[in-house]
Structure formats: structure tokens, C-alpha cells
Amino acid sequence: MRDDSAMNLSTELLDWYDRHARTMPWRVSPADRARGVRPDPYAVWLSEIMLQQTTVAAVRDYFLKFTRIWPKVTDLAAAEDADVMAAWAGLGYYARARNLLKCARVVASEHAGRFPDTYEALLKLPGIGPYTAAAVSAIAFDRSSVVVDGNVERVIARLHAVETPLPDAKPELTALAADLTPEARPGDYAQAVMDLGATICTPRSPACGICPWSGPCRARAMGLQSELPRKRPKAARPVRQGVAYLARRRDGAWLLETRPEKGLLGGMLGWPGSDWAEAVPDHAPPLAADWTDPGAEVRHTFTHFHLSLSLRVAQVGDVTPDRGRFVPRDSFRPADLPTVMRKAYDLAAATLPPIE
DNA sequence: TAGTCGTGGTT
DNA sequence: TAACCAAGACT
Numbered sequence: 378m379r380d381d382s383a384m385n386l387s388t389e390l391l392d393w394y395d396r397h398a399r400t401m402p403w404r405v406s407p408a409d410r411a412r413g414v415r416p417d418p419y420a421v422w423l424s425e426i427m428l429q430q431t432t433v434a435a436v437r438d439y440f441l442k443f444t445r446i447w448p449k450v451t452d453l454a455a456a457e458d459a460d461v462m463a464a465w466a467g468l469g470y471y472a473r474a475r476n477l478l479k480c481a482r483v484v485a486s487e488h489a490g491r492f493p494d495t496y497e498a499l500l501k502l503p504g505i506g507p508y509t510a511a512a513v514s515a516i517a518f519d520r521s522s523v524v525v526d527g528n529v530e531r532v533i534a535r536l537h538a539v540e541t542p543l544p545d546a547k548p549e550l551t552a553l554a555a556d557l558t559p560e561a562r563p564g565d566y567a568q569a570v571m572d573l574g575a576t577i578c579t580p581r582s583p584a585c586g587i588c589p590w591s592g593p594c595r596a597r598a599m600g601l602q603s604e605l606p607r608k609r610p611k612a613a614r615p616v617r618q619g620v621a622y623l624a625r626r627r628d629g630a631w632l633l634e635t636r637p638e639k640g641l642l643g644g645m646l647g648w649p650g651s652d653w654a655e656a657v658p659d660h661a662p663p664l665a666a667d668w669t670d671p672g673a674e675v676r677h678t679f680t681h682f683h684l685s686l687s688l689r690v691a692q693v694g695d696v697t698p699d700r701g702r703f704v705p706r707d708s709f710r711p712a713d714l715p716t717v718m719r720k721a722y723d724l725a726a727a728t729l730p731p732i733e
Numbered sequence: 734t735a736g737t738c739g740t741g742g743t744t
Numbered sequence: 745t746a747a748c749c750a751a752g753a754c755t
Contacts, residue, residue, distance in 0.1 A: 428751040469739030506753045526751045
């Protein structure tokens with residue numbers, strides 16, 4: 378139940394947000410919001426999907442590109458899968474792009490091109506979980522949903538000096554966050570807590586001296602502000618090995634394949650090659666050629682393992698490969714590849730003579 | 734439920 | 745350098 382102190386806290390934070398809100402391409406400023414300007418639910422949803430586990434700085438250009446190419450959800454719903462995956466390349470967590478397209482198509486076909494405006498209905502859509510359903514319903518539709526992301530977990534854990542490690546502390550933090558969530562301006566409030574976490578109540582070296590909540594903050598009073606929230610230690614990352622084959626035809630076409638929908642880099646373009654495991658798995662090249670080893674390996678770190686990828690490079694004639702397809706020079710853009718594949722390209726292309 | 738799923742910046 | 749971290753979802 379919200380009491381006076383909770384009301385004071387949310388009011389203090391909204392006052393701070395009115396003065397310090399960050400500017401973002403998808404955001405309506407608190408001043409404009411007060412004048413009645415409503416955010417576009419499509420822009421709110423798109424930005425929230427892109428921002429999952431991803432920094433604002435990384436998202437900005439992708440958001441502008443997507444809204445330029447596909448200004449409305451119905452435009453995105455009508456897009457080709459390969460075009461959307463290519464546009465997402467480099468942003469990571471590619472299941473988000475697959476679910477983004479699924480969600481756009483459901484909204485277009487089953488909701489007449491308009492996003493549902495409740496937490497429960499949003500939660501049913503592909504790629505929308507508890508956080509995103511709460512954020513979109515609050516920011517786009519003024520619902521007083523309880524928005525709990527990593528920022529909120531950190532801010533609330535400090536405010537109440539919750540010492541239970543995450544993720545066990547999640548239910549407790551959600552309940553505490555619910556007590557603070559106001560009925561008025563829920564969208565601004567949600568964005569305010571996240572701005573506070575991103576700019577002041579940061580993971581390390583929080584700027585308590587300029588924090589609007591420093592007075593009531595129990596962690597600060599206890600000197601625990603840099604210790605909370607506690608987290609369970611993560612497992613060490615193993616090193617996996619693999620081999621990738623980069624074949625270029627004399628006309629400049631490259632041999633690529635679309636990876637399976639499920640699993641790592643699902644649905645993205647990649648070079649044919651072995652699986653990735655702690656010992657190099659048995660495998661065969663995608664076609665017979667005079668493969669050369671450029672020597673240098675591609676090193677890349679994923680969420681749960683390090684990869685050391687050996688390369689085999691060849692200039693080939695007009696042959697039919699056992700795997701993949703040749704992508705013509707004119708339609709091949711290295712930027713359409715996920716980062717590990719683009720690193721391999723950068724190394725391999727340097728070993729081959731230029732195309733006429 | 735705990736593992737899977739990217740990337741680039743920061744410390 | 746290696747670890748940590750960022751507006752989580754899915755299975």
C-alpha cells in the first residue's frame with residue numbers, strides 16, 4: 378500500500394526527472410508530455426526491444442534506421458525476414474529480431490495494426506516479457522504498471538538496503554517497487570527511475586551527492602551503496618574452437634549460409650564451417666578447393682563462452698557448393714553479418730587479391 | 734530453474 | 745587483461 382513517504386519519494390523523483398530527463402529519439406520529454414504529446418506505441422515498443430540488455434548508445438542508430446525504413450508497425454510486418462535480420466546485424470541477441478518480426482505481424486494481423494494497451498495483452502506477444510509489457514503499458518499507455526529492470530533492481534535494493542542476492546531478491550524488489558509506483562505520470566516515473574539508475578545510481582561509484590533519493594537511501598546510510606545489489610557469482614566461460622570456410626568466386630561472390638532459426642546467431646548469415654566445441658569437431662569443407670590458412674584466428678566472446686575460430690580461405694571457380702549459396706558481390710554487405718562473421722571476413726578479405 | 738543468447742564500452 | 749556490465753526473454 379502506498380503511504381505518504383512513498384508519495385513523497387515518487388514526487389521527488391518526478392521533480393528531478395522534469396529537470397534532468399535524458400533526450401532520446403523515441404522519448405517524449407516530460408515538458409511535451411505535460412502538454413499532452415503522446416509517444417508512438419510502435420516507437421516505444423521498438424526501443425524497448427532494442428534496449429533489452431543493450432546500452433542506449435548502441436541502440437540509437439539502429440532505432441533511427443528501423444524507423445526510417447519501417448515507419449509503422451504494419452511496414453515492419455510486411456518486411457522480408459532477411460532484410461530485418463540484416464538491419465539488426467551487429468546489435469546482438471538475434472532472437473529479439475526474430476520475435477520483433479513475429480510480434481509486428483501479430484499486431485498487424487490480429488490487432489488491426491495497433492498495439493494492445495494493457496500489461497496482460499502485451500505480455501502475450503512474442504518477445505515481450507514482464508519488463509517490456511510493463512514499460513510499454515506505462516510509457517505508451519499511462520498504465521501504472523510496475524516496471525522492474527536492472528536499473529530499478531539496483532535503485533530499490535539500495536534504497537531499502539536489500540542484502541538478499543539476485544535473482545532471489547527479485548520478488549522482494551518487485552514488491553518494494555510496486556509500493557513506490559504512482560498512479561499519476563506512471564510513464565515518466567518509470568523512465569525517471571531508469572534515468573536515475575543509468576546516470577546517478579550507477580553500478581560502481583554512484584553519485585550519491587546529487588541523488589534526489591540520497592536522504593532516505595538506507596544503503597547510503599550504511600555505507601553499502603557500492604555493494605548492493607549483491608549477485609550470485611557467474612560461471613566461468615569455457616573456450617570453444619571452430620573452423621570457418623570463406624570461399625570467394627572469381628566474380629567476387631562469397632559463399633554464405635543462413636543459420637538455423639534456433640540457437641546461436643539464429644537466422645543470421647554466416648560462413649559454412651564446423652560446430653563450435655571445446656575440441657574442434659569433425660567437419661568437411663563446403664566445397665573442394667585449395668584452402669589456405671591465413672594464420673591469424675578470430676577471437677570473439679559470447680555470453681557464455683570464448684570462441685577461437687580458425688579460418689580457411691580460397692578463391693574458387695564456378696562450382697556448386699555442398700553447403701550454402703554464393704551471394705553476388707553487388708548484394709553482399711559485410712555489415713549484414715553478425716560481428717564474429719564480419720571479423721572473419723575482415724581477416725580473409727585481406728588475404729585474397731582484389732577483384733578486377 | 735538454470736542455461737542460452739551478442740556486443741561494445743568501462744574498470 | 746579479464747571481468748563486469750547494459751531498459752530481459754525464452755525454454
